[in-house]
Amino acid sequence: MNVMKPDKAVEAGVTETPIVEPAVANTFPGSNSRVMMVPQTPPLALDIQSQIGRQLQAVYDEVLHEPVPYRFLKLLRDLDRKKGGV
Numbered sequence: 001m002n003v004m005k006p007d008k009a010v011e012a013g014v015t016e017t018p019i020v021e022p023a024v025a026n027t028f029p030g031s032n033s034r035v036m037m038v039p040q041t042p043p044l045a046l047d048i049q050s051q052i053g054r055q056l057q058a059v060y061d062e063v064l065h066e067p068v069p070y071r072f073l074k075l076l077r078d079l080d081r082k083k084g085g086v
Helices: 006-012 048-062 070-083
Strands: 017-020 035-038
Touching: none
Parallel strands: none
Antiparallel strands: 017 035
8 A cells, every 4th residue: 555645745746636544534734644545536427427327217216116115114103103193
């Protein structure tokens, strides 16, 4: 794993995104905290983003039209009765 201080990374011309390690994320500026360098990934092409969006929408639509399981309906009815509802 490539670990270096942020100022050293800038001096070295590193073009990766710095991620502060969780163990030292709460240290004060100027301390000896270490930074992991994670390569940046290019954004997805618009056609790929659109395809993913359409597929997610199809999955969400399927779930929306599924019947509510009996056990869940029973739990909701029981909770309503305890609250003095239906």
